Amino acid sequence: MKIVILGAGNLAWHLAPFLRKNGHEIVAVYSRTKFSAVALANKVKAIPIDKIEDIPSNADIYIVALQDKAVRSVLKSLKFIPNCIAHTSGSVSISVFPKQFKNTGVFYPLQTFSKTRKVNLNEVPFLLESSNLKTKKILSSLANSISTNVHFITSDKRKKIHLAAVFANNFVNHLYSIASEILKESKLPFDLLKPLILETAGKILEDSPEKMQTGPARRNDQEIIKSHLQLLKGQKNRKAIYSLLNASIIDKFKVKAK
Numbered sequence: 001m002k003i004v005i006l007g008a009g010n011l012a013w014h015l016a017p018f019l020r021k022n023g024h025e026i027v028a029v030y031s032r033t034k035f036s037a038v039a040l041a042n043k044v045k046a047i048p049i050d051k052i053e054d055i056p057s058n059a060d061i062y063i064v065a066l067q068d069k070a071v072r073s074v075l076k077s078l079k080f081i082p083n084c085i086a087h088t089s090g091s092v093s094i095s096v097f098p099k100q101f102k103n104t105g106v107f108y109p110l111q112t113f114s115k116t117r118k119v120n121l122n123e124v125p126f127l128l129e130s131s132n133l134k135t136k137k138i139l140s141s142l143a144n145s146i147s148t149n150v151h152f153i154t155s156d157k158r159k160k161i162h163l164a165a166v167f168a169n170n171f172v173n174h175l176y177s178i179a180s181e182i183l184k185e186s187k188l189p190f191d192l193l194k195p196l197i198l199e200t201a202g203k204i205l206e207d208s209p210e211k212m213q214t215g216p217a218r219r220n221d222q223e224i225i226k227s228h229l230q231l232l233k234g235q236k237n238r239k240a241i242y243s244l245l246n247a248s249i250i251d252k253f254k255v256k257a258k
Contacts, residue, residue: 001142004028004055005046006074007065008036010113011088013043015065018121020044022146027059052077060084061138063107068092075101084138086128090162093155094129105130105139108158109147112169121146127153127161178238210252217249222257 001024005016008031016026026044031037034050041048049055055062057080064071064087071087075098085097086105097104106129111119126143129152130136136152143150153161176197180190203212216224225246232239 001025001060001138002027002058004030004059004062005040005065006030006055006062007088008033008040009065009067010115011109012065013040013115014113014119014121015063015088015109016040016044016046018146019142024142024145028056030055053079055079057082061086061142063088072096084135086135086139090127090165091159093159094131095155097131103131103135103138105135106155106158107139107143110161110165122148125149125151127151127158129153129155129158175241178241182238213249213253215249217246218253218255220250220253220255220257 003016003019003024004027005012008029012029016029020026026041026046028047028049029037029041029044030049030052031040032050034048037048037050040046047056052074055078060083062082062085064074064085066074066087068089068091071089071092075085075096081100082103084103084105085101086107087096088107088109090108090110092106094104094106106127108127109121110125110127111121113119124147126147126149128136128139128143128150130139140150140152176193179193183190183192200212216228228242229239232242
């Protein structure tokens with residue numbers, strides 16, 4: 001397929017080369033930042049574009065890989081009606097497209113992306129949604145050409161999945177950051193926690209997170225919890241996060257205090 005990528009951020013940086021690797025032609029890459037457009041376009045032998053009015057109108061599909069807050073305004077700024085267009089957002093509804101766009105959809109890869117890390121898109125779940133059968137066939141063909149994990153999901157369910165992903169990825173990563181800061185303050189390396197982090201992730205691949213839960217809150221060990229809170233004295237945000245997570249775990253398992 002002939003594809004135009006709108007966006008040159010972390011997702012586009014991975015998606016565009018992978019699409020090209022699997023036989024698709026990346027016609028152009030749009031970014032309002034010329035440097036970003038050129039960097040990605042050079043990577044996939046495409047035309048770099050930094051003005052919306054210069055986006056070519058003859059591609060088979062347009063993939064909008066932009067930040068959620070930018071999707072609506074860019075769609076409204078297009079000067080033509082695309083043959084087929086899909087956004088890659090986990091939380092933006094399919095209804096975001098202008099009414100005159102007939103063949104619209106969602107092409108959402110459920111993964112976290114950073115430019116400095118390789119991601120095997122073959123294994124990434126692609127959650128699709130389409131406005132009609134024609135778009136469904138196009139998106140299905142495109143997704144199946146790069147991934148073995150393709151699903152059609154409604155906007156409402158996709159938003160729930162995105163919410164779950166924020167808990168599982170973004171919040172967990174922030175907790176890693178807090179843990180790293182706590183260790184750094186005592187001149188201890190974060191590497192000490194890496195075997196624990198890997199084992200925790202490995203355990204939930206084998207059984208449910210609920211069954212794998214351990215720790216002071218799981219046992220409702222108030223003596224240890226109080227000692228931890230004492231260590232967090234004067235650290236308002238950390239103390240609030242620690243207390244809230246402990247309360248949630250204790251309530252879930254409803255274990256009597258030790």
